[in-house]
Amino acid sequence: AQSVTQLGSHVSVSEGALVLLRCNYSSSVPPYLFWYVQYPNQGLQLLLKYTTGATLVKGINGFEAEFKKSETSFHLTKPSAHMSDAAEYFCAVKRPTASKLTFGTGTRLQVTL
Amino acid sequence: EAGVAQSPRYKIIEKRQSVAFWCNPISGHATLYWYQQILGQGPKLLIQFQNNGVVDDSQLPKDRFSAERLKGVDSTLKIQPAKLEDSAVYLCASRLRGEQFFGPGTRLTVL
Numbered sequence: 001a002q003s004v005t006q007l008g009s010h011v012s013v014s015e016g017a018l019v020l021l022r023c024n025y026s027s028s029v030p031p032y033l034f035w036y037v038q039y040p041n042q043g044l045q046l047l048l049k050y051t052t053g054a055t056l057v058k059g060i061n062g063f064e065a066e067f068k069k070s071e072t073s074f075h076l077t078k079p080s081a082h083m084s085d086a087a088e089y090f091c092a093v094k095r096p097t098a099s100k101l102t103f104g105t106g107t108r109l110q111v112t113l
Numbered sequence: 114e115a116g117v118a119q120s121p122r123y124k125i126i127e128k129r130q131s132v133a134f135w136c137n138p139i140s141g142h143a144t145l146y147w148y149q150q151i152l153g154q155g156p157k158l159l160i161q162f163q164n165n166g167v168v169d170d171s172q173l174p175k176d177r178f179s180a181e182r183l184k185g186v187d188s189t190l191k192i193q194p195a196k197l198e199d200s201a202v203y204l205c206a207s208r209l210r211g212e213q214f215f216g217p218g219t220r221l222t223v224l
Contacts, residue, residue: 009153036215043117043204043215044156051211090155099144099208100169103155 002027002093004104012110019063019078021107023091026072033074034092034101035065044090050074051096061085086111115139117216119205125222131193134219138186138207144168146213147180147190148204156204162188195223 007022025031032051036044048059055067065076074091091104118137126132138145143164148156159178161169164185173180177196182188192199202218 004155041122041217041220043206043217045215046212049212092155099211099213100158100161101156101213103157105153105155 002031002095002102004091004093004102006089006091006104006107008107009105010108010110012112013081014112015083016080019076019081019085019109021076021089021091021109023065023074023076023104024072025074025091025093027093027095029095031093032096033065033067034094035059035063035074035076036090036092036103037061038088038090038106040087047076047089081109081111083111083113085109117205117207117214119203119216119219121219122217123220123222125224126195127224128197129194131191132195132221133189133191134203134205134221136188136190136205136216138188138205139209139214142207142209142214143185144208145182145188146206146208147188148206150202150204150218152201159190159203192221195221197223199223 003026005024034049035047048057050057050067058064063078088106090106092101145162147159150156159173160180162182180190200223204218205216206213
């Protein structure tokens with residue numbers, strides 16, 4: 001079975017500061033990992049994903065994440081936060097041979113001036 | 114390319130009433146999902162369709178929830194009768210080449 005733990009239900013950063021959203025996973029097989037963003041009253045949008053190969057994955061809007069097998073982590077980062085980054089972020093995991101996604105509980109990112 | 118469409122966007126009902134949600138996936142996407150997202154939680158898969166067949170409905174409360182995907186395109190999710198704990202956002206997603214595309218969701222409030 002797969003599971004995802006997102007540490008911190010709310011994160012607040014100043015505009016221009018580093019964004020770090022934490023995600024740890026549990027999986028009995030090598031996982032595929034995803035980050036989604038959800039803006040208010042909208043559906044989820046894929047930010048980036050890790051399947052195989054390079055462990056540092058770059059996504060849209062300047063976000064990136066690094067797969068660290070030894071730490072079972074897939075933390076999301078962005079060097080400089082923008083006001084438009086304020087949203088809810090979800091980490092998700094799935095088995096390579098399956099299509100079912102298991103989501104974490106989400107982290108709400110607040111960006112202040 | 115049009116995205117996943119869902120209607121209605123908002124619905125308020127009283128407990129024990131019935132409600133139905135509609136989803137139109139992206140054209141050509143054979144796989145369709147319904148998720149339930151309770152406030153403060155991540156989306157939870159309710160049911161997965163491949164064309165018009167059910168692949169996984171293990172987490173669908175079948176005593177009150179039902180879903181169908183006639184002709185392998187549009188899908189409806191029904192709740193009958195609704196309970197207070199069914200208040201949530203119901204998300205529909207369709208999949209192509211490994212990526213799921215989500216609709217805007219239907220926010221259900223059960224009073």
